[in-house]
Amino acid sequence: MRHTISVLVQNHPGVLSRVTNLFSARGYNIDSLVVGTTENEKFSRMTIVVDGDDRIIDQVEKQLKKLIEVKTVVDLSKEDFISRDLALIKIKAEKSNRNEVMDIIQAFNAKIVDVGLKSFVIEVTGKESKINAMIELLKSFGILELVRTGEVAIARGKRFYENVAPTKIKVQLASEDQINL
Amino acid sequence: MPAKNILKSGADIVVDILLEEGVTIAWGITGGAILPVYDALYKKRDKIRLIDTKHEQGAIHMAEGFAKSTGQVGVCIVTSGPGATNIVTGLADAYMDSVPIVAITGQVATSLIGTDAFQEADVVGITRSCTKHNFLIHNLAELPQIMRDAFFIARTGRPGPVLIDLPKDIAVSSADLSIPKKPSIELSRFVPEIDSNKIKVVADLIQKSKKPVIYAGGGIIHANAASELKEFVKKTNIPITLTLMGLGSFPGSDKQFIDMLGMHGSYRANMAVMECDLLIAIGSRFDDRVTGKLSEFSPQSKKVHIDVDPTSIGKNVPVDVSILGNLKTILKRLTQLSHYQEYKEWYQQLNEWNAKHPFGFDQKPNQKILPQFAISEIFRITKGQAFITTEVGQHQMWAAQFYKFDYPRHWITSGGLGTMGFGFPAAVGVQFAHPHANVIDIAGDGSFQMTLQELAVVREYKLPVKIVILNNRFMGMVKQWQDLHFEKRYASTSIPAQPDFVKLAEAYGIQGYRASTPSEATRILEKTLNRSEACLIDIIVDENEHVYPMVPAGKSVRDIVLSKQENISSTHGVYKRRKK
Numbered sequence: 001m002r003h004t005i006s007v008l009v010q011n012h013p014g015v016l017s018r019v020t021n022l023f024s025a026r027g028y029n030i031d032s033l034v035v036g037t038t039e040n041e042k043f044s045r046m047t048i049v050v051d052g053d054d055r056i057i058d059q060v061e062k063q064l065k066k067l068i069e070v071k072t073v074v075d076l077s078k079e080d081f082i083s084r085d086l087a088l089i090k091i092k093a094e095k096s097n098r099n100e101v102m103d104i105i106q107a108f109n110a111k112i113v114d115v116g117l118k119s120f121v122i123e124v125t126g127k128e129s130k131i132n133a134m135i136e137l138l139k140s141f142g143i144l145e146l147v148r149t150g151e152v153a154i155a156r157g158k159r160f161y162e163n164v165a166p167t168k169i170k171v172q173l174a175s176e177d178q179i180n181l
Numbered sequence: 182m183p184a185k186n187i188l189k190s191g192a193d194i195v196v197d198i199l200l201e202e203g204v205t206i207a208w209g210i211t212g213g214a215i216l217p218v219y220d221a222l223y224k225k226r227d228k229i230r231l232i233d234t235k236h237e238q239g240a241i242h243m244a245e246g247f248a249k250s251t252g253q254v255g256v257c258i259v260t261s262g263p264g265a266t267n268i269v270t271g272l273a274d275a276y277m278d279s280v281p282i283v284a285i286t287g288q289v290a291t292s293l294i295g296t297d298a299f300q301e302a303d304v305v306g307i308t309r310s311c312t313k314h315n316f317l318i319h320n321l322a323e324l325p326q327i328m329r330d331a332f333f334i335a336r337t338g339r340p341g342p343v344l345i346d347l348p349k350d351i352a353v354s355s356a357d358l359s360i361p362k363k364p365s366i367e368l369s370r371f372v373p374e375i376d377s378n379k380i381k382v383v384a385d386l387i388q389k390s391k392k393p394v395i396y397a398g399g400g401i402i403h404a405n406a407a408s409e410l411k412e413f414v415k416k417t418n419i420p421i422t423l424t425l426m427g428l429g430s431f432p433g434s435d436k437q438f439i440d441m442l443g444m445h446g447s448y449r450a451n452m453a454v455m456e457c458d459l460l461i462a463i464g465s466r467f468d469d470r471v472t473g474k475l476s477e478f479s480p481q482s483k484k485v486h487i488d489v490d491p492t493s494i495g496k497n498v499p500v501d502v503s504i505l506g507n508l509k510t511i512l513k514r515l516t517q518l519s520h521y522q523e524y525k526e527w528y529q530q531l532n533e534w535n536a537k538h539p540f541g542f543d544q545k546p547n548q549k550i551l552p553q554f555a556i557s558e559i560f561r562i563t564k565g566q567a568f569i570t571t572e573v574g575q576h577q578m579w580a581a582q583f584y585k586f587d588y589p590r591h592w593i594t595s596g597g598l599g600t601m602g603f604g605f606p607a608a609v610g611v612q613f614a615h616p617h618a619n620v621i622d623i624a625g626d627g628s629f630q631m632t633l634q635e636l637a638v639v640r641e642y643k644l645p646v647k648i649v650i651l652n653n654r655f656m657g658m659v660k661q662w663q664d665l666h667f668e669k670r671y672a673s674t675s676i677p678a679q680p681d682f683v684k685l686a687e688a689y690g691i692q693g694y695r696a697s698t699p700s701e702a703t704r705i706l707e708k709t710l711n712r713s714e715a716c717l718i719d720i721i722v723d724e725n726e727h728v729y730p731m732v733p734a735g736k737s738v739r740d741i742v743l744s745k746q747e748n749i750s751s752t753h754g755v756y757k758r759r760k761k
Contacts, residue, residue: 021309022310058495066490067314174349
């Protein structure tokens with residue numbers, strides 16, 4: 001079964017590779033992984049969609065919690081949560097079928113963000129299943145290029161960490177000579 | 182600007198915190214990027230001894246030997262690039278066996294990182310999956326807290342290796358920094374809260390069980406919970422088996438001890454796990470060398486798992502009840518709630534199994550020395566009081582079978598990673614920690630040749646380490662597999678060109694002896710083992726001897742092979758009963 005796991009991590013260099021390394025080293029499958037800033041500059045949030053049975057998911061959660069830079073791990077699939085995926089789809093759109101394409105765009109509440117002589121770029125957001133459905137419908141017109149963000153997700157009404165103020169200290173830097181010794 | 186006299190360099194801060202953390206000894210090899218730290222250590226050489234090894238792998242295994250035998254953090258300090266990559270094996274070893282290590286590696290200056298500079302390597306990248314945590318220091322301000330955290334992470338909860346990669350410019354720049362007294366990480370991250378209800382549940386399960394077995398592992402030793410384990414075992418009268426890593430956490434000479442379990446464990450212990458109705462795993466991790474075929478592991482039992490590490494629970498084997506937390510505390514509370522039972526029939530059954538297939542060997546006086554005999558002699562001569570380290574292979578398994586450990590931290594072996602070349606430098610580390618103790622590396626001729634250059638350290642510091650090589654001129658364990666599963670095609674297992682180990686020892690100024698007959702072995706071991714100076718004893722053993730019992734890899738206990746002549750799987754009790 002697919003699970004959407006939300007991981008709050010310290011915003012350090014190397015954290016992303018620590019997390020992906022864990023997945024590859026232990027043979028867990030990532031369907032998608034999205035990482036971005038949060039309202040607090042000290043932390044980033046990862047949304048990881050992972051496929052596996054209960055034993056695997058249990059291990060994924062525990063192993064993630066074991067990483068020092070991981071603050072919280074929440075399996076959103078067990079909670080009430082909102083998820084969104086965004087896709088940019090470049091599609092063949094010639095005079096003959098433009099109207100048909102526009103109808104689909106309207107039906108999915110999507111937008112055209114670029115119009116070319118023979119193509120559109122469509123932006124669509126929503127649940128993954130909605131975007132999959134739209135892509136299915138658009139296939140017959142000829143999809144030229146497709147890019148997706150992967151799922152981002154957030155739980156309703158919960159917050160997981162406190163703010164930490166940065167400290168400032170004066171440092172006397174090493175001279176060139178000292179380094180090159 | 183603060184006054185100049187309170188400015189401290191990164192290197193000085195490293196040394197200050199090492200001192201505050203109680204470090205008195207460290208191992209390593211110097212080099213360009215770590216030079217400032219070595220310089221700072223030199224200024225404090227009256228407080229911290231820095232031991233120069235001959236290879237960085239030797240340094241980290243020495244730190245491991247120190248850590249495993251004392252429970253304190255072992256410290257290893259090496260330079261960038263090859264210095265750092267040479268300790269990777271030791272880090273992986275420490276990670277698998279949960280050894281508290283802090284490794285400090287020099288790194289090229291921050292301005293050079295990523296430019297393929299001389300002796301640059303992406304050390305945090307390389308070591309990410311074989312450390313409990315690692316740090317690249319980005320600026321001097323974060324150094325003190327990271328040093329503090331590194332020691333806390335290494336020793337807290339399930340211990341493990343932590344690496345700090347320190348760029349040279351940060352080591353030589355200076356600042357007026359206050360040293361934090363506390364780690365920035367909460368204890369609860371590593372030691373979960375104990376759920377008292379579950380302790381009651383387990384006590385109830387014990388009460389109802391007719392055939393319980395305790396299966397304890399290295400976690401007991403890491404938690405310093407051997408005396409609590411003993412009280413629990415004594416109060417309940419439950420028979421106990423130990424994993425390879427757990428040996429010594431319960432007295433090996435006690436009658437409730439049914440020997441080690443697993444691939445080369447005793448028939449009795451493996452049968453007990455197969456037939457028990459309650460399996461109590463404490464500080465053990467259901468390793469594949471213990472469980473064999475997972476689907477047939479301990480099929481009739483309720484399983485209880487007590488550990489400090491949540492990821493160990495249910496990783497390989499699903500369990501009925503798990504208790505997380507500090508093992509000392511859990512065992513104390515469980516002991517309070519438990520009662521004595523006789524388990525008369527169960528012990529009778531265990532005794533029968535033992536009578537049928539005990540650990541044993543048949544040394545004929547005029548024939549080749551059996552390795553088991555040599556180890557039994559070492560046990561007899563040292564009265565079971567020695568620290569024993571081993572390399573990896575047949576000799577390791579025989580040592581586990583025939584040396585009975587009554588105390589924790591006296592059995593120092595590479596279990597999880599199975600690192601050949603571990604035992605000798607580990608013995609050196611143990612000897613530094615216990616200068617007057619009897620420390621013996623039981624080695625194989627293959628393994629010993631991987632790290633033997635550390636004989637120089639033995640000589641330099643006049644350490645009374647004993648090296649006993651069980652020399653069969655083969656990579657014995659692999660040869661055994663070839664004998665059993667590869668029709669005796671000895672691909673790359675024979676060691677035809679061997680040094681004269683006696684002369685080799687002498688070249689380093691260490692006494693060397695060779696024994697080729699059983700009586701010679703006895704005479705030389707008696708003469709040398711209780712001496713307070715180093716020596717190497719080359720014992721020429723029978724190369725065709727196998728380690729038995731053996732549960733072949735991936736098989737179940739019912740496929741146990743008990744001797745060369747006999748494979749009893751077809752007449753096996755459990756097998757017959759389950760076939761009915």
